[in-house]
Amino acid sequence: MALVGVSAVGFDLDGTLFDHLGSARDGVESFFRSLGVEPTEVAVTSWFTAEQREFERWRSGQISFQEQRRARLRAVLPPLGVELPTGDHDLDALFEEYLRAYRGAWRAFPDSRSLLRQLRSTGYRVGLLTNGIESQQRDKLDLIGLSDEFDAICVSESIGVQKPDPRAFAALATALFVAPADCVFVGDDPETDIDGARAAGMRSLLIDRGGQDRAGITRVVLAELSAR
Structure with a gap:
C-alpha cells in the first residue's frame, strides 16, 4: 500500500543516483598522475575540499x-608543485584534462536504474532535480543510461533557480504534474536536498551511499513509500 497522498518521487543526481564521489576520485587520481603528482589521500582530499567550497560559491552566486x-x-595544484598557466583560457584547457578523466569514470550506482523502473512500473511519477549546468548533467544521464528513466528532469541552469531554494522543488512538482505535498524527494545532502524539499512542502528521505546505504537505497525508498 502506497504512502497516502504520494504519487511522485523526486531524486537528486550526484551522490544519490550517480556515483559522483567514486567517479571523481578515479578521475582526479588519473589527472594528478598525468601532471606527475602522486595521488595521495591528502592530495585527493584537498581536491574534494576545494570542489565543495568553490561549487558552493558558484551555487550561492558569488562566482561563475x-x-x-x-x-x-x-587552490589545489600549486601546493602540490604544479606550475599553473596564467591565462583563463589555458586554465580552462587544463581543467578539461580533468573533465576527460572524470567523464571516463562516470557510473550510476548499481541499483539506480532498477529502482527508477520499479517505481514507474508501480504507478509513481519519477523526477530528477539537480544543481549544475544543463549540458554536463544531461551528458551524465546519457552516458550512465538514465536519461529515459524519468517523467521530468529539472536542471538548475535551465529552471533558473537552485536547490535548496523551495522554488526549485516547486518547479519539479510542476513538471511532474503533482502538488509538492504529493511528492517524496530523495537526496544525500541534509541542507540542499532535505531542508529544501521540506521548505517546499515535500516529504523527504535522506540517504547515505557512503555509509548506512552503501548496499543500495531500494529498500529504504520502498519502505518510505509504504504505509506506516
Missing part, C-alpha cells in the same frame, strides 16, 4: 561556473 573550476585549480 567557469571561475569555480579555475579556483579549484589555483
Whole structure:
C-alpha cells in the first residue's frame, strides 16, 4: 500500500543516483598522475575540499561556473608543485584534462536504474532535480543510461533557480504534474536536498551511499513509500 497522498518521487543526481564521489576520485587520481603528482589521500582530499567550497560559491552566486573550476585549480595544484598557466583560457584547457578523466569514470550506482523502473512500473511519477549546468548533467544521464528513466528532469541552469531554494522543488512538482505535498524527494545532502524539499512542502528521505546505504537505497525508498 502506497504512502497516502504520494504519487511522485523526486531524486537528486550526484551522490544519490550517480556515483559522483567514486567517479571523481578515479578521475582526479588519473589527472594528478598525468601532471606527475602522486595521488595521495591528502592530495585527493584537498581536491574534494576545494570542489565543495568553490561549487558552493558558484551555487550561492558569488562566482561563475567557469571561475569555480579555475579556483579549484589555483587552490589545489600549486601546493602540490604544479606550475599553473596564467591565462583563463589555458586554465580552462587544463581543467578539461580533468573533465576527460572524470567523464571516463562516470557510473550510476548499481541499483539506480532498477529502482527508477520499479517505481514507474508501480504507478509513481519519477523526477530528477539537480544543481549544475544543463549540458554536463544531461551528458551524465546519457552516458550512465538514465536519461529515459524519468517523467521530468529539472536542471538548475535551465529552471533558473537552485536547490535548496523551495522554488526549485516547486518547479519539479510542476513538471511532474503533482502538488509538492504529493511528492517524496530523495537526496544525500541534509541542507540542499532535505531542508529544501521540506521548505517546499515535500516529504523527504535522506540517504547515505557512503555509509548506512552503501548496499543500495531500494529498500529504504520502498519502505518510505509504504504505509506506516
